Amino acid sequence: DAKTTQPPSMDCAEGRAANLPCNHSTISGNEYVYWYRQIHSQGPQYIIHGLKNNETNEMASLIITEDRKSSTLILPHATLRDTAVYYCIVIPRDNQGGKLIFGQGTELSVKP
């Protein structure tokens, strides 16, 4: 079972920041938070991951609360090409086989 809870859908205006929340209240100390996205009809794409510190890369920022029970993925200037399903996944540091357990994700619609 997925260990995360995400809203099923969100809208965002083009050019504005998209803030996608994820609840992972049962996360343990050795588990990472990963974000992937899946643009329609394509394979999933890695976005970012973190353990307890906030992270930023060229695609997005990841804000993890101090108690680590929730996080927010931020796309700073959403474009129409960011329309996709976004998956928040919790993975243990010693994940045998590197398996990903996908939940339902959040369907983000970026509108003009």
Next chain:
Amino acid sequence: NAGVTQTPKFRVLKTGQSMTLLCAQDMNHEYMYWYRQDPGMGLRLIHYSVGEGTTAKGEVPDGYNVSRLKKQNFLLGLESAAPSQTSVYFCASSYLSGGAIDTQYFGPGTRLTVL
């Protein structure tokens, strides 16, 4: 550098027929995975491999077999296709270093319909 490629892109089978899906990666990754995605659902892991010559079961392995004879290839076989196996199949690969988790790179998918 093509990344992860999948063959074929589309296929229609009749119930009871067999087929093999091919996944190839040119990134020298150790780990490879097969997932299926049903309409409106997230991906579910079928089988995975942690190296050449090794395979293991995922969440939904029944009705499928896999082989990893070469490091760069991971084959998914359906011996007797059933309509319940109609789905989009994704292959992925990852490179693990020092026991740490690394990101997975996905192929474009194979759309399979079983009539």
